[in-house]
Amino acid sequence: MDLSLSEEQRLLGDAAGRFAAGRYSFEARRAILQSADGFSRDIWREFADLGWLGLNIPEDFGGLGTGAIETGVVMEAFGRALVVEPYLQTAVVAANLISGLGTQEQKQALLPPIAEGRSIGVLAHGEPQARYVLDDVATTAMRNGSGWTLSGRKDVVLGAPWADMLLVSARISGGQRDRSGIGLFLVPAKSARLTARAYQTVDGARASNIVLENVAVPADALLGGSEDALPSIEAAIDRAIAAMASEALGCMQVLLDTTIAYTKTRIQFGKPLAANQVLQHRMAAMAVKLEEARGSALNAALMADADPVTRARAASGAKVKVGRAGRFVAEQAVQLHGGMGVTEELNVGAYFKRLMAIEIIFGSPDFHLQRYMRLAPQPASAA
Secondary structure, eight states, X not given: OXXXXXXXXXXXXXXXXXXXXXXXXXHHHHHHHHSSSSSOHHHHHHHHHTTGGGTXXXXXXXXXXXXXXXXXXXXXXXXXXXXXXXXXXXXXXXXXHHHHHOOHHHHHHHHXXXXXXXXXXXXXXOOTTTTTOTXXXXXXXXXXXXXXEEEEEEEEEETGGGOSEEEEEEXXXXXXXXXXXXXXXXXXXXXXXXXXXXXXXXXXXXXXXXEEEEEEEEGGGBGGGOSBOHHHHHHHHHHHHHHHHHHHHHHHHHHHHHHHHHXXXXXXXXXXXXXXXXXXXXXHHHHHHHHHHHHHHHHXXXXXXXXXXXXXXXXXXXXXXXXXXXXXXXXXXXHHHGGGGGSTTXXXXXXXXXXXXXXXXXXXXXXXXXXXXHHSOOOOOOO
């Protein structure tokens, strides 16, 4: 089985890499983080012009209609540059949810603006009590005449301060942890009776905690008219995990390359740090962890369109392997750089923070290890 990239995929990766190297230096990123918006709308428009915002959008709605591999190629380049724009939240999660769940009219109204960079939509799903469990939804949706009324709370909604549209999950029927009875609603970010507290996350991105108090939306705000949105939410998040795993590869590669270069030039007791065999072993271990993570990330991308159980196992397997590898590589990079490894002036600390965020977004390695075990085939019982 040939797992090498196609010529088109390599060209896409090269273009993303050149863009990141030329337009997204560490100093440029610092300036973006310190700006009032906290992200660059000019960069976002360039993403649209290059077609990257449409990778997960069908061609009929202004996108390129590519797959998880192409998304991963771009995300790896974004990981090397520590891109802070809400690409994962909008171009991966929201685009897949709308493509998979929306009606033709909703797709036509929502997807072209995303592909063109005119709209930013993010998923508002996680709740304080859920602890990564996707079917734990306490936010409610009540029919109200010709529309709906939403009430509840969503925490750590990544990219929400930049969004004009929220995709809010809410329970239409059933108990708090029932798999059925969950709908996904299109809610303008500036809706009346919706309050959002924005803040900066540990890796420099932006998120909001959102409270909905009888927020009124029209009947056609229910995405796809579906009261069984959970399978689509699970599929979109599994795709996001695969994309985020590729992003982590880019982060780890930079940390490995930076650490090797530093230990070759840092002189201690009359010789480079890299001359010490024990440090060579540690950097070799970093390289091994990176390659292990690469295999798991590729598997998650390849299985993105498989049946739900196979897809979920691949995504959770990648979350465990990549999360643990990312922590190991980041910790070793910081330790081998010494105290300056955690300073704001050096990029090592920024990559460390991003990898720690990646480890926990959409569930910790421990959570996904348990999910993987639940999904594993059970041995046949003895006769």
